[in-house]
Amino acid sequence: MRALSRRLVALVGVASLPLLGLAATAAASTAGNPYSPAYGHTYRHGAVPTREQLGKIKDYEAAHPTATPDATAAGNTLAYGGGIDGIGVTSGHEKVYLVFWGSQWGSQGTDANGNLTFSSDSAGGAPKLQNMFKGLGTGNEAWSGVMTQYCEGVSTGATSCPASAAHVGYPTGGAYAGVWYDNSTSSPAASSGHQIGVEAVNAAAHFGNTTAAANRYAQYVILSPKGTDPDNYKTGGFCAWHDYNGDSTLSGGAVSSPYGDIAFTNMPYVMDQGTSCGQNFVNSGSSGTIDGYTMVEGHEYSETITDQNPAGGWTASSGEENADECAWLNPGTQGGATNVSMGNGSYAEQGTWSNDTNRCDTSHTIIGGGGGTGLSASNPGSQSGVVGTAASLQLSATGGTTPYSWSATGLPAGLSISSGGLISGTPSTAGNYTVNATVRDAAGATASTSFGWTISPAGGGGCSGQKLGNPGFESGNTVWSASSGVIGQNGSQEPTHSGTWNAWLDGYGSTHTDTLTQSVSIPAGCHATLSFYLHIDTAETGSTAYDKLTVKAGSTTLATYSNVNAASGYTLRSFDVSALAGQTVTVSFSGTEDSSLQTSFVLDDTALTLS
Template sequence: MGDPHIRGAVRATLTGLASLSLLTGVALASIPQAEAATQAAGQTARSNPYSPSYQHPYRHGAIPTIQRHAKMKSWAAQHSAAAAATGSKTLSYGGGVDGIGVQSGHSKVYLVFYGSQWGTRGTDGNGDATFSGDPDGAAPVAQEMFKDIGTGNERWSADLTQWCDGPNVSAGATSCPSNANFIPYQSGGVLSGVWYDNSAASPSAATGHQLGAEAVKAAGHFGNTTAASNRDAYYVILSPHNTNPDSYQGNYCAWHDWNGDTTLTGGAVSSSYGDIAFSNQPYNMDSGAGCGVGFVNSPGTLDGWTMTLGHEWQEMMSDQNPAGGWTNHTGSSYNGQENSDECAWLSPGTTGGAANVTMGTGTFAEQASWSNDTNSCAISHAIVGGGSSSGGTLTNGTFETGSLSSWTTSGTTSASTSAAHSGSYGARVGSSSPTNTSSISQSFTAPSGTSKVSFWYNVTCPDTLTYDWATATLQDTTAGTTTTLLAKTCTQGAGWKQVSGTVTAGHNYTLTLTNKDDNYVGDATYTYYDDVTVS
């Protein structure tokens, strides 16, 4: 890489050996150890010559292969400076980038299957996308994992609830004040959409810039065309079998970044949609045991796949626009690393080691992430400062869990693939058979920085407004008022329409989405609702 453009204190400039290597072209391995030792102070993860981010600073949270990780640790043990008084693994807050430190709302994960090499798309019994070019069956497992996060009382993701951002959090803080914007527990799943971009073949070795551009393209595809709609969005760019995105083979297994990072190959990726958080997720089963095949289970073909997906998601949650969130600034061998980096490749059965995590409908191999409040690598953690998003911001508004979890239902309702405005699922309220009044509702608290609730609807009403209709109301239980967001509507074939209403941050609300049918044979009315968001 030429000029790394590392920003300020949170993007430490390559010093010591790294600077010497860049200026002279001399390989670090060729510098006598005695000379290298005299330049140890100030080393960072990015100046470790075995780190995947060495001379590639956009590879935030890069998970080295197991073999490269061992070399990194050996080199760091000889060259790292003394740890700070807070402890060698303690993370501190970077002050935010563009006002963003963590993903302090309910995460919206979008899976982007990048390139026609994925093959022919199908759908399995769970409603997940499958692909003929996916020999290990990785695609549906990724979808199920993100659907399952925050379900079945899992506590692997609860480690995130200690991290925060906002104007009340000082740069350099190692814990969060009570008035911070905490990451909430991600109840009800986080998968918000799946896109197969088969418009062209994925490059055989996509650059970081190409991967970032694909993430911006995906934001447009999903209709996330404002900074607000992307504030809690995350785009996972999944490259197909037998490709080598950003030269990962033998080097690393995945990384994450954001489109505004000027250290990306070719510089920052232009976006009129605000900041875009994304990750590079290679088909890393192609790397075998080096990227975790068989690390937890036998044969464990997808162990490393789910571990790296989880690793990058947790790091994005705690450091959305790197390195404005929570990273290591202690000067130790962990300097510059994020929460999951510090716990990478710890063996199953050891303290903080990787393990199977049981969620609502499935079990997935995951690794632990660093926890400041317990001073340990936590594979399970209590819900702390962030609380539970089931009593906070609105959850499962895209229904990509394949269920109506987090919603209160009455009458005839279901999550259905035919009801999807985007992604794979939407909510069907009512039925094509005669029924009566049906509804779904959810109570939530409007998070700090939000001002709007929105949803899409598509009503099929072959009757007249006298008898059948769709309608939606928003009750502000804090103020004691109720607003009709969607007046009684009876249309046929009008397609999808969007409705929005105003919310006040900190107020408690109940949103009710209703379908009224008069139970008369021959003209049953039903309504699809999808993409319910608070922004």
Template sequence: MRVRPFSSKSRALGLISLAVLCAGSFAGAGSATAAAPVAAHHGAKPIDRQAGPAARAQVTSGQAVSNTLSVGSAGTQGVVAPKPKVYLVFWGSQWSKDPAGVAPDLQNMFKGLYGSKDTWGTILDQYCEGVAKGTSNCGSSGTHVTHPSSTPLAGAWFDNAAAAPASATAAQIAAEATKAAAHFGNTTQAPNLNAQYVVVSATGTHPDGFPSSGFCAWHDFTTSSYGKLAYTNLPYVPDTGAGGCTTFTDGRLLSGLESTETHEYAETVTDFWPSIGWNGSNGEIGDECENLDAYVTLSTGTFDLQGLWSNSANKCVTKG
């Protein structure tokens, strides 16, 4: 999750007991009718809340921090997303206005996150599932995250038939993710073992209290009749102004959005159903490295991609 300062990056983590998260089990159904989604399965706020507004010192790429990530579960589902697929959901009729150009920017960024031009995404390849709980080095064992050979963007949907709630709750955001799964035809657990639904709210809205709740975005999972669904609450970050949710101070309005979403994307890939995936003493793969941003040129443009923790390098890095 990203609990970042809006003037720069910072995170206030709220980790929940794995015993609570892992209690019980779920058998995904194939029904085409969604059951009411359960968003607050932790009994509290979603686990990954990217930090809200507070000044942060920027670290340089390669600065070592003792934050080795390890696997929280020996399972083969929900630890990582081996073949990541991203579904962007632009929620509500309020998307008739997009003053910062968020919708085209997010689509262009994900269209470029693959192949040889994307050296940032290869950081994720070292992480896997299907290994012993507590593993910190997969080696050749388990099922690894596979660097995409084509865009991970599997779909974009403007759900604009009605207005989204002005101040959506976590449960309402989860319900929108469930609605998106149906829209994209992902109505069994199998496709949802790699799919993440990014619910993007429009300018002027306040999903889960943004920007007054101390986060830039968060990711979580919800339970539905389509299986467990990984989703992200991504507010309209440019509403915080240039410099919000990024360490860059060059006045570029979209940098914080890109940094925030790449943080959440990477954490969803490596901790798919929080919090049984990869975590360390300071949180998930993006949490330790919120002070590190880099402009990376992909085939579709140049974007602010947040640094990620690499176990193999034992430091925050911006390329694999």
């Protein structure tokens, strides 16, 4: 056993405010106002200033009238920016993907409406946002109509749209497209714009949106957990902002994407900031606790669909977007914040700027069709089944003119839909499916809804159990393929997490590489999590990563650790590898050391768990 040749080292550790009654005429302008959240941070497009910060912005405007944008209604008029990469607005059906980023969200659950819930979400914001995006475009809500007046394909500088132009879509049947709890690692305490953009690109891959076409009408809302400070929003004077991955001014630089342009929002857990970010702005008491969450995210959503790749869409001469014009207007005033009624409830939202009426509005005639009939397709929620077991699901719609006629794409193999909306048959192939169902009424109006359908394999235990062999290395040097001396009874020098065997990579203090691999089959349609306990000790000092451990599943790099991550004891690491379902992949650990000073990477109690 090679343990004796390693260098032995000691384990090392590693206030309520008065309501503001004026439009935020410089809320996101970078021109001349040092109190703008975007001043010196131009990637913060559509940044919602805190209520206190808006007061400072307006005080500066009053003291420097020649240095601030035109605050008249004419100066608020939005003009088309010509598009970036051919993208100006979201001119199709909006697809909003919610990404709850970081293990700090806590334990995941599901409520009666099929929404994800989290043990650390003390305010209940997560299910509220999921419901809000499911409710948009239902129940004849007209808040979305304000945005439909804007379009693309017109001349740069245009301030109105012809009927023939491609207008912002109305989110008939809901804008919600999916949700992901990414608990593969913790969310950074203060993530940079670049890190948030990387998470958005990761989300596109997770949802299978791996082409530019798949992301053309999509946006990814990166929701940071309670207690974190994404982009230092708590001291930066803002509540949220949006951007796209190709913005070279992002803190940390533009984010590479093999999937086309990715629109995303930095959405902090604004309940941490209380009234500064809108708590109780519309509703009183406990019912207003998350007013700010829906208002601020509604603000960023409305700006993304009118300026998807900022600033190629619609902005004012000051640089403001449609929602910036109307930030923190009092309830009861023209275009002021209000409860917007949707098909599944009401949600606090702010008004947005309307060129048509030359003011802030909370409702507008829907332009370009898609919403005036009130036709809505009900979302049945996520479905599941098993290969070989018959399935049946009746879809339903409301509004419009009966009779209805249904069609669907993306159904699990073996299932079909009748014109009456009955999905039936016997699933033949396991997998994760996204069903897009469309209903057409007798007047020709249509509405759509999307939902997931997971088909598990027949027999074999389905989606349950642990798939790795010899997971704690207690059977010795079996099942795993390992470099000489990696698997052993090393407890006298590198303690185990449990049992008497572990896997010890590196620790020589000289140029060296150790590997540990095992192939495993992940059944189609299953949720899969790779986990392991990792201990790192080192003789290196400082913050430079000299020695590294790379963890991969197939060709996907899950994480890289180094001497910088050294700590006493073992730490549980876990990763969602559900995207590899239906494949046989090699789980691999590769440790490399440089020419001096040892670093030991010690693994124990591995698992690949299905659910």
